[in-house]
Amino acid sequence: MMRILVINPGATSTKISIFEDKEEILKKNIEHSASDLAPFEHIIDQFQYRKDLISKTLKEEGFKVTDFNAVCGRGGLLRHIPSGTYEVTDKVIQDIYNPPYGEHASNLGTILAKAIAEEAGIKAYFVDPVSVDEMTDVARVTGFSGMERESFFHALNQKSMGRKASLKLGKKYEEVNLIVVHMGGGVSVAAHEKGRVIDVYNVKDEGSFSMDRGGSLPVNALINFCFSGKTKKEVKKALGSKAGVFSYLGTRDFREVEIKAFSGDEKAKLIFDALVYQHCKDIGAMAAVLKFNVDAIVLTAGMAHSKKLCSAIADYVGKLAPIIVLPGEEEMKSLAEGALRVLNGELPKEY
Structure with missing residues (x-):
């Protein structure tokens, strides 16, 4: 059995979940008020504040960082990369502190995962950030030279x-x-x-x-x-x-x-x-x-x-074509499953 901590930072909250293989055994939504975030000029400045809250929540729920096999964080506005599960490396952290496409709360996901994983001596991962790019070359052409369509979704x-x-x-x-x-x-x-x-x-x-x-x-x-x-x-x-x-x-x-x-x-x-x-x-x-x-x-x-x-x-x-309706989102489960695939032997992509 693999136990994975999943971290998904949003503008006004930090969601955390714990999965045992594909089963979610803990789900918490840590909310942040406007006054809580007001002292931080940039989103990246919220790192220690959010990390302390995650550590506090895990302790309250009876978990230690050494209880996990991996930590998986939400990927942010990183460079354009193919779909997949990636290890959080120094190159990733460097781009988070110098974001190529601007600030976003999700940028915190990788550095929070990395910091907690390092405490436990395990790997940190991220999966399919919004900057995933698998577009064909012809799809990039806009009709005005020097201006190119980009993949964000x-x-x-x-x-x-x-x-x-x-x-x-x-x-x-x-x-x-x-x-x-x-x-x-x-x-x-x-x-x-x-x-x-x-x-x-x-x-x-x-x-x-x-x-x-x-x-x-x-x-x-x-x-x-x-x-x-x-x-x-x-x-x-x-x-x-x-x-x-x-x-x-x-x-x-x-x-x-x-x-x-x-x-x-x-x-x-x-x-x-x-x-x-x-x-x-x-x-x-x-x-x-x-x-x-x-x-x-x-x-x-x-x-x-x-x-x-x-x-x-x-x-x-x-x-x-047939229409399949799948309401809602499964972000936490998707992050956990991406990390699980690597823990079960799939090679992580290189950033």
Whole structure:
């Protein structure tokens, strides 16, 4: 039996779980208030504060660091790398302290895992960070020289649900072509070709809008907005956290949107329909990427709990391929399983 500590830092909490092989035996969500985090200028400065809380929680639950065979942390905004399980090395830590794509709470996952693992004399790992890149060369071309499409998406959940859907099809993940639609606070729609994500729409840059991000926007209107007297910081905040559904309806809660949309609120119904419409356009594009050889369309993450949303998507794209609905996310389990594969003999990837 292998015992794995999993660490997943978020903006306002640090989730930890303990797995014995694939069974989760402890799950804790350590919350951080705004006042708790206020003294830290940069996210990386929160390292010792969060580490102390993890150590305190483990002690309260009767665990020592020497009880574990490995520690697995959430990967952050690291360099673009292929999918897989990676050992946390000095190169990883160096990039966390000098992040190539900016600060994010998930960046803390690897350094927290490394620090705790070193205390116990064991290995620290991370699995499928958002910077996983398996795109084809042709998919990178944008239409403007010097500007290239990049791969950022919900790789951890996309890969996990891709494997889960493949099992439902009675095949291996490496044998099928899937379109996986992650519909959470952020949205990503990806083409999985026999185990590789060869193209992806990521709401951070393109594709369907989400609850508070704009996705693809008209270029000229975007240029005018950028030169409307706003600073770069103001533009990034508006488009990164105040766009999407929030800009229309003032909420980031999809459940609230759904209730309003089907209770006579015409504006809410329009935005609900537009969200469905744009998701389906992205699915259609990814079907073309796969030359319409699609084994299944997988709907996952929080919004996939909505039967109305999934049904509306099926009305558009149900003829393309069978639709498999796998609501929610399994980030902690996916991290544990990635580490377990290495503990059971699979070689870790080299960062």
